[in-house]
Amino acid sequence: MLRVALYNTVVFIGAFLLFQVQPMSAKALLPSFGGSYAVWGACMAFFQLVLLAGYALCHGVGRRLEGRVGARIYWYVLVLLLFAYPFPFAAMAEDPGGRWVVFEVIRRLAGTVGPPVLALSMISVMGQRWLSVSDLPGSREPHVLYAASNAGSLCGLLSYPLLFEPLLGLQDQQRVWWLLYMVMLVGCRFILPRQNGVRTPAAGTAPCDTAPERGRPGAWFVLSASGCALLLAVTNVLTLDVASIPFLWVLPLSVYLLSYVVTFKRHPWNPGWLNSLTGWAALAGLLLFLLGTLRLALPVMVAIPVHLAILFTGCLSVNDRLVGVKPSDPARLSGFYLWIAIGGLAGTIAVSWLIPLVTRSFVEYPLALAAVMGSLYLVRLDRDCHPDPRARYEGLTAIVWMALVLAAFRYLPGIVERAGDVQSAVLLVVLAVPVALAFRWALNHARWIVPVMLAVVGSARWMEQRGSGVSMVLEHRNYYGLYRIYDRDGVRFLQHGSTLHGRERMAADTASRPMAYYHPTTPIGSLLQDADRIGNSVGMIGLGTGALTAYLKAPQQIRIYEIDPDNVWIASIYFRSLAGAERNGATLHYIVGDGRLSVRREPPASLDCLVVDAFNSGSIPVHLMTVEAFADYRRVLKPAGLLLMHVSNRVLDLEPVVYRNAQSLGMAVCEQSNAGAVHPDAEESHWMALSADAGTIQSLMHDHGWWMRPVPDAVRPWTDDSIDLMSAVWRAR
Known part of the structure; x- marks a missing residue:
C-alpha cells in the first residue's frame, strides 16, 4: 500500500507543478507583452497543446517506456531537466519589439518552460502505465491515479493566488517549484518498474475490450x-x-x-x-x-x-x-x-x-x-435494443412542443403587454411555463431534448427588448467581452460585461456635460476644468465613452491608449464626447494596444498629465499597478507633470498600494473623493494624484482640497515580481 500511495503522491506533485508553472509564466510575460486577449489566449493555447503533445507521446511510445529500460530513460530525461533551473524569466520579459505577439509568446514559452512542462504532462499517464504492469493491488485500476492528478491540479490552482503569489516573489516561487520537482523526481525513482512487467487482464474481461459502447x-x-x-x-x-x-x-x-x-x-x-x-x-x-x-x-x-x-x-x-x-x-x-x-x-x-x-x-x-x-444521450450505458412502439409518434409530438415554444415566445409577450405595463419578471414567469412543460416532456424522450433546447435558444432573440424598460441600441461581442449600449429615460448607457463604463444625456443641449464618474462635481471633473493645471499635452489609459475628453479644448491634445480596438469606434459613433472635444479644437490621437506598453514607447517628458482609468472593476489589469509601471508613467511626464489614477473599486482597496508605490519612487501623492456629496448625475468616485514634484501636490491640496492619509505598515508595494491581490480584497471588506 505504501508504494501505491507513492504513485499517487508522484502524480499529485506532477499535476500540482503543472498548474503552478502556468501563472508563473504568465506573470513573467505580462509586463512586456501586456494584457491583451492575444497574449493570454496564446498562453492558454500553448499549455493545452503541450498537454496534448504529452498525452500523444504517452500513447505513441508509452509501451516502450513502461518496461524497466524505457522507464529509466524517461526518468533520466526528468533528471536532465534540472539543468533548466532557473527558468529564464528575465529573458521572457524582454520587449518583443515589432514581432508577432502570438508567435513570440509561444516561442518564449517553448524555449523556457516548454521542456519541463512537456515532461510533466506525461507523468500521470506514465504512472498509470507503470502501475498497470506492477504486481501491486491497484494494478487493475490504474485510472484512479487520474483522480490524484486532478486533485494536484486543484491544489495548484487554489494555492497560487491564495498562498504563493501573496507571500513569495517570482524568483522565490520558482525556487519552491524546483524543490518540489526534485521531491517528485526522488519519488518517481521508487515507482519505476523493476522488471519488464506483463499486464494481467482484469477478471472477466478480454485482453482487448470489444464491447460496442466501450472504448x-x-x-x-x-x-x-x-x-x-x-x-x-x-x-x-x-x-x-x-x-x-x-x-x-x-x-x-x-x-x-x-x-x-x-x-x-x-x-x-x-x-x-x-x-x-x-x-x-x-x-x-x-x-x-x-x-x-x-x-x-x-x-x-x-x-x-x-x-x-x-x-x-x-x-x-x-x-x-x-x-x-x-x-x-x-x-x-x-x-x-x-x-x-x-x-x-x-x-x-x-x-x-x-x-x-x-x-x-x-x-x-x-x-x-x-x-x-x-453527449449523455449519445453515450448511453444501457441502450434498449427493443424500441418502444410509441416512438413513431415522438417526432410529431416533438414538433408540436417546439412549435408551442416558438409560438409562446413570438406571441405571448405581445398579448401580455397589451394588458398593460408589464415587467420583465412577469414575462419570464409567463414564458417559463411552456419551456418547463416542453422540457419535462423531452426529459422522458431523451432524443428530443437537444432540439427542444435549441428551439428555446433560437426563440429567445424575440425577447431582447421586452419588458426591460430600455431601448437596446447595440450589443457587440468580441474577445474582451460583451458591450451593451442602451437608452433609458433620455440617457444613453455603456455597459461592458457587468461594469457600467459611463452614461450620457441624449438631449443636444446637455450632451457635452459629462456624467457618472466624470461629472464636473467629481474630483477628476473639477480638476480637468482647470486647463492651466492640466496642461496642453494629456494622455489617457482607458477610453470608455470618452467622457473625459469633453473638458478639452484648443490647443490641448490627448493621446488615448485603449487595448480594445472596438471600443474606439463604439465611443466615436454612439457617444458625443469625442466629437465635442474635436469641435472645441482639441486634437485626439488613438493608440490601440496595452496601455503600459504604449506609454513605454512614448518619448520622455512628453506629457503634462496622464490619466489612468482602468481599475473600476474587480478584474483589474494588475501590471498597470506595479512600481515598474509607475516608473514608466513618471518617465513620460514632465518634471511637474500629474499622474491621475481612478481607484474607485467595489472589491479592492487600491489606495494604500498607490501610496506605497509612489513612496518607492520618491513621488508625492494625495487623493480626493466626492463621497457624501454626490450629484444626481454623478457617481461616487475616488481619484489619486501623483507627481515627482512635491509642490504640484501641495498646490492640489491647497487649491482643490485634496488630502493625504497614513498607510498601514503592513501594506507592501506591488512589483512585477510580487503582487498581493488578496490583501487588497481583504482590506476592502
Whole structure:
C-alpha cells in the first residue's frame, strides 16, 4: 500500500507543478507583452497543446517506456531537466519589439518552460502505465491515479493566488517549484518498474475490450468536449456578465477539476439523486439564459452558487459517463486520455475563439448545456435494443412542443403587454411555463431534448427588448467581452460585461456635460476644468465613452491608449464626447494596444498629465499597478507633470498600494473623493494624484482640497515580481 500511495503522491506533485508553472509564466510575460486577449489566449493555447503533445507521446511510445529500460530513460530525461533551473524569466520579459505577439509568446514559452512542462504532462499517464504492469493491488485500476492528478491540479490552482503569489516573489516561487520537482523526481525513482512487467487482464474481461459502447474515441471526444465547453461557458457568464470579482474564474475551474476527482477515484461518488438532476440543471441554465435576455439578474451571491451547481451537476454526469466507457484494458488508457485532451481542446476553441466572433450574447451557455445533454444521450450505458412502439409518434409530438415554444415566445409577450405595463419578471414567469412543460416532456424522450433546447435558444432573440424598460441600441461581442449600449429615460448607457463604463444625456443641449464618474462635481471633473493645471499635452489609459475628453479644448491634445480596438469606434459613433472635444479644437490621437506598453514607447517628458482609468472593476489589469509601471508613467511626464489614477473599486482597496508605490519612487501623492456629496448625475468616485514634484501636490491640496492619509505598515508595494491581490480584497471588506 505504501508504494501505491507513492504513485499517487508522484502524480499529485506532477499535476500540482503543472498548474503552478502556468501563472508563473504568465506573470513573467505580462509586463512586456501586456494584457491583451492575444497574449493570454496564446498562453492558454500553448499549455493545452503541450498537454496534448504529452498525452500523444504517452500513447505513441508509452509501451516502450513502461518496461524497466524505457522507464529509466524517461526518468533520466526528468533528471536532465534540472539543468533548466532557473527558468529564464528575465529573458521572457524582454520587449518583443515589432514581432508577432502570438508567435513570440509561444516561442518564449517553448524555449523556457516548454521542456519541463512537456515532461510533466506525461507523468500521470506514465504512472498509470507503470502501475498497470506492477504486481501491486491497484494494478487493475490504474485510472484512479487520474483522480490524484486532478486533485494536484486543484491544489495548484487554489494555492497560487491564495498562498504563493501573496507571500513569495517570482524568483522565490520558482525556487519552491524546483524543490518540489526534485521531491517528485526522488519519488518517481521508487515507482519505476523493476522488471519488464506483463499486464494481467482484469477478471472477466478480454485482453482487448470489444464491447460496442466501450472504448470508442468518439464517445470520449464528445463527453470531454461538452464538459470543457460547459466549464468555459459558465466561466464567461460569471466573469463577464454576473460579477467582476478577482479570482472568480478560479471557482468554476475548481468545480470542474473536483468533478474529475470524485468520479475517477477508486470508489466514485455520483449519487443517483444528483445524477437524476442533470436535466433539471440544464433547464435551470436555460431559464437563467432567458433571465439575462430579459435584462434581469439574480443577486450576485445567489447567481454564483447557482451557476456553479449547474456546472458541477453537468460535469459530474459527463465524467461519470466517461468512467463508464473507459477501456478496461490498461494498455488503451493512454488513447483514452489523448482523446479527452483533444475533446477539451475542441471545447476550448469553440467557446473561447469561435463563438465570440459570431454571436452577440452568451449563447455558449445554453449551447454547452445542450451539448452535455446530447453527449449523455449519445453515450448511453444501457441502450434498449427493443424500441418502444410509441416512438413513431415522438417526432410529431416533438414538433408540436417546439412549435408551442416558438409560438409562446413570438406571441405571448405581445398579448401580455397589451394588458398593460408589464415587467420583465412577469414575462419570464409567463414564458417559463411552456419551456418547463416542453422540457419535462423531452426529459422522458431523451432524443428530443437537444432540439427542444435549441428551439428555446433560437426563440429567445424575440425577447431582447421586452419588458426591460430600455431601448437596446447595440450589443457587440468580441474577445474582451460583451458591450451593451442602451437608452433609458433620455440617457444613453455603456455597459461592458457587468461594469457600467459611463452614461450620457441624449438631449443636444446637455450632451457635452459629462456624467457618472466624470461629472464636473467629481474630483477628476473639477480638476480637468482647470486647463492651466492640466496642461496642453494629456494622455489617457482607458477610453470608455470618452467622457473625459469633453473638458478639452484648443490647443490641448490627448493621446488615448485603449487595448480594445472596438471600443474606439463604439465611443466615436454612439457617444458625443469625442466629437465635442474635436469641435472645441482639441486634437485626439488613438493608440490601440496595452496601455503600459504604449506609454513605454512614448518619448520622455512628453506629457503634462496622464490619466489612468482602468481599475473600476474587480478584474483589474494588475501590471498597470506595479512600481515598474509607475516608473514608466513618471518617465513620460514632465518634471511637474500629474499622474491621475481612478481607484474607485467595489472589491479592492487600491489606495494604500498607490501610496506605497509612489513612496518607492520618491513621488508625492494625495487623493480626493466626492463621497457624501454626490450629484444626481454623478457617481461616487475616488481619484489619486501623483507627481515627482512635491509642490504640484501641495498646490492640489491647497487649491482643490485634496488630502493625504497614513498607510498601514503592513501594506507592501506591488512589483512585477510580487503582487498581493488578496490583501487588497481583504482590506476592502
